[in-house]
Amino acid sequence: MSSWRKLAVAAIAAACIPAALGFAADKGPLRLGTTPTAAQVEGWAIAVRPDGQGLPAGSGSVKDGDELYANVCASCHGTFGEGVGRYPRIAGEGKLTGDRPEQTVQTYWPYATTLFDYINRAMPFPSPHVLPPDQVYAVTAYVLNLNSLVDDDFVADRNTLPKVKMPNREGFNWIDPRPDTHDAACMSNCRPAADVKVSQTAEGKTLTPRTTGPLDTAMPQ
Template identity: 45%
Template sequence: MSRFRKVFAAALVMAATAGAAEAGRLGLGREALPEEVAAWDIDIRPDGQGLPPGKGSVKEGEALFLEKCAACHGEFGEGAARWPVLAGGFGSLKSAAPEKTIGSFWPYASTTFDYIRRAMPFGQAQTLTDDEVYALVAFLLSMNDVVKDDFVLSRDNFTSVKLPNEAAFYLDDRETAEKHFWRKDPCMTACKDKVEITGRARVIDVTPDDKDKSMKVE
C-alpha cells in the first residue's frame, strides 16, 4: 500500500469514527462504503502499483487525442494558445525558456497515466475508460520519441517504459546537503528592525538570458 493510500485510509477511519460518534449525537453522517473509498483510491505509483487492467495502442491514442485533447494541447502536443505543451522541449531545461514536457522533464510514465485518468479531459474528468487512458499515454509517449508508432501499452509492459529525464530526479537531500548552514537557534521573534522591499521581479527582470554567460541557469 502506498503512503498516500495509508494516509488516506487512516483519515477515512478517523473520519468514520468521528462521524459515528457525531451520528449518535446528531443523527448525521455514516461510515464510508468500500466502493466509495475505492472511487477515490486511484493513484498510480511509478512501480506500476494501482494500474488497472487494460491496453491501448499509439494509433488508438492518436484518434482519441485529436477528438478530446487537441483543442487545448495542439494536434502534436505542442500546446494551443497558453495551454500546456506536452511534447518536445528536448535539451531545453537549462535554457532561459525551458519546455517542461513529458519527454523533456517528467520522470515517470505513471505521472501521465495518473493525471489523465484523474483529471482529463478538462471539464470531463474521469469519463475515459482505462483502455482509452492507456491509448492516450501510448500516443503521448510516441510523440516524445519514447516508443515506436506501433507500440501497444498495457499493465504488463508499463514499467518497462523509461522517460529520458528520470535519472535527473533524486530524493530530497537537504538533511545532508544543506544541514551545514542550518542554525541551531533560529530567530523566531523580532528578527529584523524592519522589512523593506528593495525590488520586484517584474522590474529587475530576474529571467536569465541565454546571452548572459555570467548567469548560470540550473
C-alpha cells in the same frame, strides 16, 4: 538538522509506540465511520505508482490513441503536443537549461505511469473522468509516442507502462537540500554604499493589472 526534521524523527519514534497514536488505545475505539466495501475502495483508489501499483486492467495502443487525442486533447495541447496559447506544451525535445527551459513529457517527466495517473484523474480538463481505462491507456500511449519514447506499435497496459524508459528519470533530487543559503544576519555596514544600486525595476512595465477599482478584465488571459 532543521526543526521539522527533528519533529518528524520524534513522530516516527512516537508512532512505534501504539499507545502514542491516540487516546483511543486507552479508552477503546470511537466507532466513528463505516467499513468501505471492496467495490467502493476499487472505485475510489485511482492512484498509480511508478511500479505499476494501481494500474487497472485494460490496454490501449498508439494507434487507438491517435484519433482520441485529435478529438479530445489537441484543442488545448496542439496536434503535435506543442500547446495552444498558454496551455502546456506536452511533447518534444528541448533543454532544461538556459532562459527558456522546455519541460515536456520527454525532457522532464520522470515516470510514464504518472502520465496515465494524471490523464485518468484530471483530463480532459473541461470534463474529467469520462475516459474508460482502455482510452486512458490509448491516450497515454499516443502522448508517449508523440514524445518519441515508445514505438508506433506500442500498447500501454499495466505491465508495459512501468517499463517505459524516461530520459529524465534520474533528473530529480528528492531530498530537500535546504537550507542552501547563509544564516548570518549582519546589522551594520553590511555592504559598501557604492554597491547598493537599483539594477532593475518594475516601474514603467505594463505587466501589473489594475490595483484599485473592480477586477481588471481588460488584460488578456
